[in-house]
Amino acid sequence: MKKSAKAIVHSHDHQHCVEDALAAAEKLCAAKDLRFTPLRRRVLEFVWSSHKPVGAYALLDQLRDEALGSAPPTVYRALDFLIENGLIHRIERMNAFVGCSHPGEAHRGFFLICADCGNAEELEAEEIAQAITAGAAERGFIAREMTLEVTGVCADCRKS
Numbered sequence: 001m002k003k004s005a006k007a008i009v010h011s012h013d014h015q016h017c018v019e020d021a022l023a024a025a026e027k028l029c030a031a032k033d034l035r036f037t038p039l040r041r042r043v044l045e046f047v048w049s050s051h052k053p054v055g056a057y058a059l060l061d062q063l064r065d066e067a068l069g070s071a072p073p074t075v076y077r078a079l080d081f082l083i084e085n086g087l088i089h090r091i092e093r094m095n096a097f098v099g100c101s102h103p104g105e106a107h108r109g110f111f112l113i114c115a116d117c118g119n120a121e122e123l124e125a126e127e128i129a130q131a132i133t134a135g136a137a138e139r140g141f142i143a144r145e146m147t148l149e150v151t152g153v154c155a156d157c158r159k160s
C-alpha cells in the first residue's frame with residue numbers, strides 16, 4: 001500500500017501545490033491526448049486556490065467575471081472533465097470541489113474535512129473500500145462508486 005499523503009500544514013508554500021497540480025494536469029492531458037483548454041486550466045487553478053473545497057456557486061461567480069465566456073454549462077463541463085480525469089474530487093455534502101493531491105492514480109474520494117479551518121485532506125484507505133465492497137457483495141450488491149466524508153478537527157487546528 002502507498003504511504004498516505006502528507007498532512008496539509010497551514011503555513012506551507014501553497015504556490016507549490018498549485019504549480020504541481022497544473023504541471024500534473026498538463027502531463028496527464030498530454031499522455032492521454034486530451035485538450036487542457038484555458039477554461040479547464042482556469043477552473044483547476046481556481047479549485048486549487050486553497051485546500052478548502054470550492055463551492056460550485058463561488059466558482060461560477062468568479063468565472064463569470066473573467067473573460068473566458070464561461071456560461072454555467074461550460075463550467076460544469078470543465079468540472080466534469082477534471083473529475084473524470086482524476087484531477088479534482090467533488091465533496092458531495094458541500095456541493096464543492098477540491099483538487100486531487102495525487103492525480104492520475106486510481107483511488108476513492110475519501111476525505112477528512114476540518115470543521116475549524118475547512119480544509120479537506122484526502123484519506124488513502126483502500127482497506128475501507130475493500131470492506132465496503134465485501135459487505136455490499138454479501139448482500140448481492142455490486143459497489144461501484146463510494147465517497148467518504150469525515151468531519152472533525154485537523155492536526156494543525158488541534159495544535160492552535
Ligand SMILES: [Zn+2]
Nearest residue numbers: 012013014017
Ligand atoms: Zn497547498
Ligand SMILES: [Zn+2]
Nearest residue numbers: 100101102122
Ligand atoms: Zn485524489
Ligand SMILES: [Zn+2]
Nearest residue numbers: 114117154157
Ligand atoms: Zn483545521
